[in-house]
Amino acid sequence: MNNYFITQYPFSINPRKNSALIGFINKGLRYLKTGYQVGPLDTSLDMNTVEQRVNYYHLLEEVIAYEVAGDVVELGTFTGQCAALFQKVIEQTGSDKQLHVYDTFATPFTFKGDVEQELIRNFKVANLKQPQIHKGLFEDTLAKELPSQIAFAHIDCGFGGDPNAHKKIMLYCFEQLYPRLEKGAICVLMDYNDSKENGVTLDINPGVKMAFDEFFAGKAEKIVCLYGNQYQHAFFRKK
């Protein structure tokens, strides 16, 4: 067993873009014995970084190993880079958890084509069981279609828009998810950025932290910021 797949398509977009220039730069860095290598990142199509994929791998593997009850859900799936990783971990560990994904599939970013079909295709390419797809606005799907017990959740619904509009969506996600998260469940928040923790002032979706601060004020759960290189994310564990 290994997690080398996190660097391969469709879990990662990068291998498609490896260029002679990147190879040359990395050769130079090895020659200089920096111990550092660069990886290309297309911020309009790469939905996460390799550092974040390492975090996802270990957090999901942990809830499965500790037998936290419930299913795995992702709110904001796009073409499924994270979702495919979650399903791969479920299958690699022999878990019977079901993966549920929620999205309108109507935000193409710079992708040209049908987003939902690309998600289905990516799961086929990776030879994975298809997730249960819940298509529509969260406001129309979550209340009725979230599983009653959740062990692992990923919220990733940012699009770089109005922070207050995003905060409102995040608050709705928290309201629906929180009572269904089992004790010990992990919830990862993409784009959670706390510049006091990490010094990163580029904050593409500040609505995530705004919503967390409001919803979790006075609650027992604590946020843990995780190193993600070019992107930020964080998680909390349900008490």
Ligand SMILES: C[S@@+](CC[C@H](N)C(=O)[O-])C[C@H]1O[C@@H](n2cnc3c(N)ncnc32)[C@H](O)[C@@H]1O
């Ligand atoms: C950054 S993308 C998700 C990336 C994805 N996690 C991945 O690994 O590729 C954000 C997604 O959230 C979805 N989204 C945002 N607000 C939504 C809402 N209110 N209801 C349903 N989907 C929403 C968008 O359609 C978009 O596909």
